[in-house]
Amino acid sequence: MRVLLDAGHGGESKGTLKGFLPEKELNLKVVLGVYERLRNEFDLHLTRHRDIHLSLQDRIRISYKVKPDLFLSVHHNASEEKLKSYRTELYTSWNIVSPSYDFAYMIEDEIKKVYRDREVYVYPSKFTVLRGFGKIRLLTEIFYSEEVGEKDLENEVDILVNSIRKLASMDFANEPDIIRSYGKYSKPKGYLTTYFKELRKGRFKNANSDWIVVLGSGRLFWEGIELKNLLGCKLYHLGMGVQPSQYEIAYRISKRGFLKLIFLKYGKPYIRYYHTSKESEYVAKEIARVLEYPLGHSSEYICIHPDGIRIEITSDNLDVRKLYMCLSELP
Numbered sequence: 001m002r003v004l005l006d007a008g009h010g011g012e013s014k015g016t017l018k019g020f021l022p023e024k025e026l027n028l029k030v031v032l033g034v035y036e037r038l039r040n041e042f043d044l045h046l047t048r049h050r051d052i053h054l055s056l057q058d059r060i061r062i063s064y065k066v067k068p069d070l071f072l073s074v075h076h077n078a079s080e081e082k083l084k085s086y087r088t089e090l091y092t093s094w095n096i097v098s099p100s101y102d103f104a105y106m107i108e109d110e111i112k113k114v115y116r117d118r119e120v121y122v123y124p125s126k127f128t129v130l131r132g133f134g135k136i137r138l139l140t141e142i143f144y145s146e147e148v149g150e151k152d153l154e155n156e157v158d159i160l161v162n163s164i165r166k167l168a169s170m171d172f173a174n175e176p177d178i179i180r181s182y183g184k185y186s187k188p189k190g191y192l193t194t195y196f197k198e199l200r201k202g203r204f205k206n207a208n209s210d211w212i213v214v215l216g217s218g219r220l221f222w223e224g225i226e227l228k229n230l231l232g233c234k235l236y237h238l239g240m241g242v243q244p245s246q247y248e249i250a251y252r253i254s255k256r257g258f259l260k261l262i263f264l265k266y267g268k269p270y271i272r273y274y275h276t277s278k279e280s281e282y283v284a285k286e287i288a289r290v291l292e293y294p295l296g297h298s299s300e301y302i303c304i305h306p307d308g309i310r311i312e313i314t315s316d317n318l319d320v321r322k323l324y325m326c327l328s329e330l331p
């Protein structure tokens with residue numbers, strides 16, 4: 001596997017100055033740390049190995065020269081306002097079907113080993129620097145610069161090293177890029193369906209029977225967090241101001257093999273279940289009864305395990321505790 005590591009900023013572009021070092025130096029420290037650890041294992045390249053200025057276009061140009069499997073841009077976040085808590089943000093390239101998500105989840109798993117309660121958000125992004133070459137393209141903001149200490153930087157190197165090793169052990173890291181192999185603008189009709197069929201064949205062997213909470217755009221954010229905490233499950237926020245496509249949701253779920261999905265959306269109270277299984281209908285009816293919401297169904301093709309449960313809750317005032325009580329009493 002060929003890897004191109006990109007330390008964000010450099011030269012006159014210092015990045016955020018809220019940390020114990022300017023962001024450009026934090027980024028470089030982490031990148032050089034990863035480089036030292038992995039240089040003998042992988043075909044490893046750097047966009048910069050010292051304090052020089054590179055434009056975003058320069059970084060893209062380097063990526064087309066190196067042609068990496070993985071392009072990883074390392075940054076550290078800065079808060080604009082007083083946050084309730086620090087959190088991790090991982091930005092993938094925009095493609096709705098992309099192994100970049102898998103890599104993001106590997107990093108999430110590694111983070112949780114050290115920082116158990118840290119919130120990790122994966123966002124599809126249109127950052128310029130992620131438009132270069134690379135089947136897997138990711139920009140990390142694992143820490144905020146103002147919270148990070150020397151020990152955290154060491155941990156960050158460990159997290160990235162372990163994630164890259166894990167990634168390299170996966171088949172898809174060594175497979176041709178499905179998007180690129182179809183051509184960026186010439187996707188044959190039905191290719192996503194075909195792709196999902198392939199996923200379904202292979203990925204549900206280790207299906208995770210935990211609930212997963214997925215948030216649509218905005219508004220039910222804190223309700224989503226509370227529900228996630230009560231259920232002790234995962235939460236995916238599909239992006240700020242972004243209406244997630246069915247494909248994107250389906251992709252993320254099928255890749256992780258989750259069996260039970262609750263999708264929260266802001267709007268007029270309504271419960272909808274999908275024709276995936278009898279259980280879906282049963283659970284939706286129970287929730288609708290307890291919350292006293294109208295119930296409907298959709299016959300849309302949704303890529304989820306055939307025995308899976310997928311329920312959408314639209315609400316403008318969701319009683320999370322009531323919902324949780326209802327879910328926890330299900331057989």
Ligand SMILES: [Zn+2]
Pocket residue numbers: 008009015016023075076
């Ligand atoms: Zn930055």
